[in-house]
Amino acid sequence: xMNILIxxxxxxxxxxxxxxxxxxxxxxxxEKYNVSICVVNDCSTDDTKQVARKLDVILxxxxxxxxxxxxxxxxxxxxxxxxYDLAVQMDGDGQHPPAELQKxxxxxxxxxxxxxxxxxxxxxxxxxxxxxxxxxxxxFHWLNKFFTGKSIYDSTSGFRLFDKKAIQLGARYYPDDxxxxxxxxxFSKAGLxxxxxxxxxxxxxxxxxxxxxxxxxxxxxKVTLAMFFSFIRKP
Amino acid sequence: xLRIQIITIIASVAFLFLVFRMVxxxxxxxxxxxxxxLFTGILVTFSxxxxxxxxxxxxxxxxxxxxxxxxxxxxxxxxxxxxxxxVASKLQKQNKLLAQEMALMKIEIxxxxxxxxxx
Numbered sequence: 001x002m003n004i005l006i007x008x009x010x011x012x013x014x015x016x017x018x019x020x021x022x023x024x025x026x027x028x029x030x031e032k033y034n035v036s037i038c039v040v041n042d043c044s045t046d047d048t049k050q051v052a053r054k055l056d057v058i059l060x061x062x063x064x065x066x067x068x069x070x071x072x073x074x075x076x077x078x079x080x081x082x083x084y085d086l087a088v089q090m091d092g093d094g095q096h097p098p099a100e101l102q103k104x105x106x107x108x109x110x111x112x113x114x115x116x117x118x119x120x121x122x123x124x125x126x127x128x129x130x131x132x133x134x135x136x137x138x139x140f141h142w143l144n145k146f147f148t149g150k151s152i153y154d155s156t157s158g159f160r161l162f163d164k165k166a167i168q169l170g171a172r173y174y175p176d177d178x179x180x181x182x183x184x185x186x187f188s189k190a191g192l193x194x195x196x197x198x199x200x201x202x203x204x205x206x207x208x209x210x211x212x213x214x215x216x217x218x219x220x221x222k223v224t225l226a227m228f229f230s231f232i233r234k235p
Numbered sequence: 236x237l238r239i240q241i242i243t244i245i246a247s248v249a250f251l252f253l254v255f256r257m258v259x260x261x262x263x264x265x266x267x268x269x270x271x272x273l274f275t276g277i278l279v280t281f282s283x284x285x286x287x288x289x290x291x292x293x294x295x296x297x298x299x300x301x302x303x304x305x306x307x308x309x310x311x312x313x314x315x316x317x318x319x320x321x322v323a324s325k326l327q328k329q330n331k332l333l334a335q336e337m338a339l340m341k342i343e344i345x346x347x348x349x350x351x352x353x354x
Binding site: 077 | 342
C-alpha cells in the first residue's frame with residue numbers, strides 16, 4: 001500500500017477548486033495507491049478556505065501569506081509528519097489535469113526517481129504558453145544544465161511528484177518565492193534522481209499565475225541568483 | 236565655543252535622549268541601541284573636543300576633516316543597513332516556520348476535537 005498526498009497550494013482559487021477536487025476523486029489509479037488530498041490555503045482573500053472546508057480534503061490553513069514555496073513546504077511537512085510515501089504538488093487553478101497524474105506515477109514506477117516533473121515541453125502538445133515565457137524557460141533550461149548537469153526542460157513546472165527522500169529534504173528546506181528552478185539545484189546537489197515526463201497542461205480556469213509580465217525580469221534575476229547560491233551552498 | 240559646536244552638541248544630546256527614551260519605553264531593543272548610543276557618544280565627544288577631529292584626520296591622512304566624517308558615517312550606515320537586512324531575513328524565516336507549525340497544529344486540534352466528539 002502506498003499513501004500519496006496531493007498537495008494543492010491555493011491562493012484565491014475558489015472558482016476552480018471544487019471541480020479539481022471532484023476530478024481528483026474520480027481518478028482511477030492502481031489499487032495499491034491510497035490518495036489523500038491536501039489543500040494549502042495561502043491566506044487567500046477570497047472564500048477558498050470556506051470552499052475547501054466543505055470538500056473532503058485536509059486543509060492546511062496558513063495564518064499569513066507565505067508564497068508558493070512556503071505553501072508547498074507546509075504540505076511536504078504534513079506529508080513527512082504523517083508518513084506519506086509520495087507527495088504530488090499540483091496547481092489549484094486546473095492547469096494540471098488530474099488524469100496526467102497517472103503518467104507521473106507511471107514514470108515514478110518505471111524509473112524510481114526521487115523527483116518526477118510533469119513537463120510541457122518534451123512532446124509538443126497541449127498548452128505551450130507564450131513566446132516570452134518559452135524564452136524564459138529556454139534560459140532556465142540552459143541554466144539548469146549548467147548548475148545541475150541535467151537536462152531538465154520544464155524547470156518551472158509546478159507539477160511534481162516527490163518520493164520519501166524528496167519529501168524529507170523539501171520539508172527541511174524549500175525556497176520561498178519562485179521555488180521550482182532553485183529547488184532542482186538543491187535536490188540535484190543532494191544526489192536525488194530527477195526525471196521528467198511529458199504531460200498535457202491546459203489554460204488556467206481562473207486565478208492568476210504567480211509570474212506576471214512586469215515581474216518577469218525580477219523573476220529571472222531572483223531565480224538566477226537563488227540557483228547560483230543554492231549551487232555554491234554546502235548541502 | 237563655536238556656533239557649530241553648540242548646534243552639534245544640542246543635536247547629539249537630543250538624539251541620545253531619544254534613543255534612551257525608546258529603550259526605556261521598550262520600543263527599541265537594547266542590542267540595537269548599542270550602536271546608536273556608541274555613535275552618539277562619539278558625536279558628543281568630538282563636538283566638545285574641536286581639535287580631536289583635526290587630529291584624527293591627520294592620522295588617517297585626510298585633508299579635510301569633513302570628508303573623514305562623511306566617509307566614516309556613510310560606511311557605518313551601510314554596514315548597519317546590511318545588518319538590518321540580515322535581521323529582516325532571520326525574522327522572515329522564523330515567521331514562516333511559525334506560520335507552518337501553527338497551520339499544522341490547527342489540523343491536529345481539529346482531529347482531537349473530532350476524536351473527543353466520537354468518544
